[in-house]
Amino acid sequence: MLILALIVLGMFVGWMAQLLLGGSTRQVDWTMAxxxxxxxxxxxxxxxxxxxxxxxxxxxxxxxxxxxxxxxxTVVWQAVSKKKA
Incomplete structure (x- = not known):
């Protein structure tokens, strides 16, 4: 149960980071989150x-x-993604 809670909390923190950096105009990349x-x-x-x-x-x-x-x-992930595109 602790592992599941850590995964959910991690996804929440990652989602919050994406929201702060990307605003609400982008879709959430759950893998990145x-x-x-x-x-x-x-x-x-x-x-x-x-x-x-x-x-x-x-x-x-x-x-x-x-x-x-x-x-x-998240910043590093987005920078690497832009370089590849």
Missing amino acids: LVAGIGGSFVGGLIASLVAGDGLAIKPSGLIGSFVGALIV
Whole structure:
């Protein structure tokens, strides 16, 4: 059940990152949302939690780090997609 919750939370964070960067005029790329959310949550959330001294507990610093990490992954994904097109 925890894994399912992490996947859903990751997709939500990735969706929020896409909304912030792309606005509501684009369709949501759920593959990008999943990758950005989970990858950004893992890297950004882990780094922010450890820097803030929260450990691996779910705290606001980890959630903010997750969102920032998802934003970074989304920006990189969009840049690579534009280069290929």
